[in-house]
Amino acid sequence: MDRISGLSDDLMIKILTSLPTKLAVSTSVLSKRWECLWKWLPKLEYDDTDYSVSERDRLRCFLDRNLPLHRAVVIESFRLHLNNQHFKREDIKLWLLFAVSRCLRELEVSYSNRRKRNISLSCLYNCKSLVILKLKGAIVVDVPRMVFLPSLKTLELRKVTYSDEQSLQRLLSICPVLEDLSVELWDGNKLGKLAFSITSLQSLTLDLQGVLDEFLIDSPSLKYLKLKDVHKDNYSSLIGNMPELREGHIDVAYSDIDNIIISITSVKRLTLCSSAYGDNYGEDFFFNKLEHLKLCLDRFRAPDLFVRLLKDSPNLRVLDLYEMEDMDHVDDLEPWTQPSTVPECMLSSLRIFSWSLYFGRPEERDVAVYILENAPLLETATISSVDWFVPKLEMIKELSLSSLASTTCRLVFD
Incomplete structure (x- = not known):
């Protein structure tokens, strides 16, 4: 202990900063040398x-x-995670006012209140130094007039409440350098329309929960997009061109997603889960940069459309098929006749193939065999099954008898 106490204050504070705040504070009882060191900690976290x-x-x-x-x-x-109404809202506001007064750079507040008494944090919206803001739970977003968040680059809002239909839009409008935005709505939100027109935005994650009437995404610098909404089958939506987009995750139940797909054709990685990706499949889709495709077969029941998607992805290297775990909502694939031609990516670029939750139904077996027999450059094929649904030995026997096009392919069964 004497050797540690001989270190400089700056070095000792760095050591304490690596500890949980509660543990760092407890060191104050060690000696007078340690008594006040924790009061200089630049990172504070309190979790009940x-x-x-x-x-x-x-x-x-x-x-x-x-x-x-x-x-x-x-x-x-400054991280504050409070899971009980035991804490008074007035006290929480005072604690946050203190943090904001100290040139605060990152704030994370998670507040649960079973009495549904939301807390207003309007004191935050004029913090010039704030770079990261994360809010979750019983917090009301009520943006006052004449406020500004000039440094905010990361904003995360999870199941918070909005004071009116324009409060979220007002918040976005005062963040001129925002780069990373994540919004998770819940069925108590009533926002009507939302526009994500932020030129600086590079990452956007939206879980809409079916509560919007209309939304617009116009962020040309976007590199990452995750859009989820399985609670609504139709939207009035407009998505602008995103030429810089490199990764997309689309999980929606909309009846028409052409507008979304045509805007994300520049991606290198794509996860697609949509029941609408079928009859409305456009003729102009061309994923010439796509290298990694993850496809949910529970929503994509037509194998011929799956093959069309492969044809439109000539440089695909990784194909990952998966199904949902809830078998109560899984229908069989539609009948499939093996196509007479083979997509270019299967012949010239496909290296890795995987299928998660493979159930061994005849249509699935036909698709798996089709890929194994027509991908000469395949290096690894991994098939994961559910033991109670398809005997693993039977599955291995069926697929192992396939005439693999690749002589070096490693066939793995999980």
């Missing part, structure tokens, strides 16, 4: 998960008494 009532009381008293005594000029991150 699994706390008893008495422990929550002690945490509240500690924050009330000691936060005002904290000495760090800059707080790099």
Whole structure:
């Protein structure tokens, strides 16, 4: 202990910063040398998960008494995870006001309240130093007038409440350099229309939960897009061209997704799960940069359309097929006649093939055999089954008897 105590304050604070805040504070009892060191910590995290009532009381008293005594000029991150209505909203606001006053760079607040008493955090929206903001739970987004978040680059909103239909739009409008946006709505939200027109945005994750009437995505610098909405079958949507997009994850139940697909054809990695990707499949889709395709067969029941997608992806190297675990909602693939031609990617670029939750139905077997018998450059083929649904020995026997086009392919069964 004496050797550690001989270190400089700066070095000791760096060591304490690597510890959980609760443990770092406990070092104050070691000696007078350690008594106040924790008050210089630039990263603070308080989490009452699994706390008893008495422990929550002690945490509240500690924050009330000691936060005002904290000495760090800059707080790099402040994380507050409170899972009980035991904490008063007025106290939480005071704690956050303190953090904001110390040139706060990263703030994460998760607040659960069974009484559905949301907390307003309007004090946050004029923090010039804030770079990362993450809010979750019983928090109301109510953006006042004349506020600005000039440094905010990352914004994450998970199942929060919005004061009115325009509050989220107002929040986005005061973030001129926003790069990473993640929004998870819930069925209590009523937002009507949303426009994600942010020129600086590079990553966008949306879980819409079927609560919007209309949305617009116009972010030409976007490199990553994840769009999920399995609760609504139709939308009025407009998605602009995204020439920089490199990775897309689409899981929707819309009756027409042509507008989405035509905007993401520049991707290198694509995960697609949509029941609409069928009759509305466009003639102008061409994924000339696509290298990794992950396809959900539960929503994509027509094998001939699956082959069309492969034909439109001439440089595909990795093909990953998967099915949902809930068998109550899985229908058989439509009858399939093996096509007379083979997609270019299977002949010249496909290296890795995998199938997760393979159930061994005749149509599935035909598709798997078709790929194995027509991909001469295949290096690895991994088939994962459910033991209770298809005997593994039978599955191995069926697929192993296929005439593999690749003499070096390693066939793996999980």
